Amino acid sequence: MPYPKGHKIKVRNKIVESAAQAFRTNGIQDVSVPFIMKGAGLTHGGFYSHFNNKEQLVAEACRYAISDTIALLQKVADEENHPPPIHTVIDYYLSPYHRDNTEMGCILPALSGEISRSSEEVRQVYTHELERMIAFISNLAEIDASKGSALFSTMVGSLTLARSVNDPELSATLLSSGKQYAKELVKTLT
Known part of the structure; x- marks a missing residue:
């Protein structure tokens, strides 16, 4: 019996989510494909039907994790009633909760030390995602990208x-x- 429509995409998304969580917590080098697949509730044999290699998964996990972080920070900014929203985001980003819950935190500080030794593909995605995060912060603070x-x-x-x-x-x-x-800094930059 064939899998239902959309099954492969759901499985791929589970793998990306598992990888993002694992990379946020343990970095790239200390996380194996079998560990990621186990975190997704799958066997590692199916990995290559979704990804060409671990580098491709790292790139996808970076994209996913930044989208997830931006959505979370936007929600934090929207929930607070006191202006400016950037202060609320700063408070959350530099909170003990964010520091201690690496598995759901921002992936950029988690991977920064390893990215310089990664493939050009991963570095390109990381660069793009960093630029996206800077644009989000800049827009929220109403300042330019620099x-x-x-x-x-x-x-x-x-x-x-x-x-x-x-x-x-x-x-x-x-x-x-x-x-x-x-x-x-926000006060001096605006």
């Missing part, structure tokens, strides 16, 4: 460092300082 790059770099750097240290107080300070500086 200023949005500075703002988002501050946010990513603060989050990356807060996730990297093993001292909870230092991590909290990095988040708090990053929030304060990012909000001050």
Whole structure:
């Protein structure tokens, strides 16, 4: 009996979601195809009927994860009643919750260290997705892309460092300082 219409797309989407979650948490190199397929509830034998290689999956996972993050940040911005919405996004992005829940967090800080050693295809997709995120932040803050790059770099750097240290107080300070500086930066840039 053939699979129902759309089955292959649903399975592919499950694999991409599993990969995005795994890459957000563990990076690219420490995640195997069998691990991703197991996370999707599938056997690894079916991987190559959906993707040519792991690099193609990394690229798709980056696209998916950025779309997911932008949708989440837009929802956060829309739920708050106090202006400006960029402050709400900064508060969320540099929160202990976002720091601690890497599996659903922004993929950009999670992969930044590895991307420079990835294929040109992956680097191209990562670059495009970073530009999309900067455009989102810039539009939300009502600033140009150059200023949005500075703002988002501050946010990513603060989050990356807060996730990297093993001292909870230092991590909290990095988040708090990053929030304060990012909000001050918004004021000076607008």
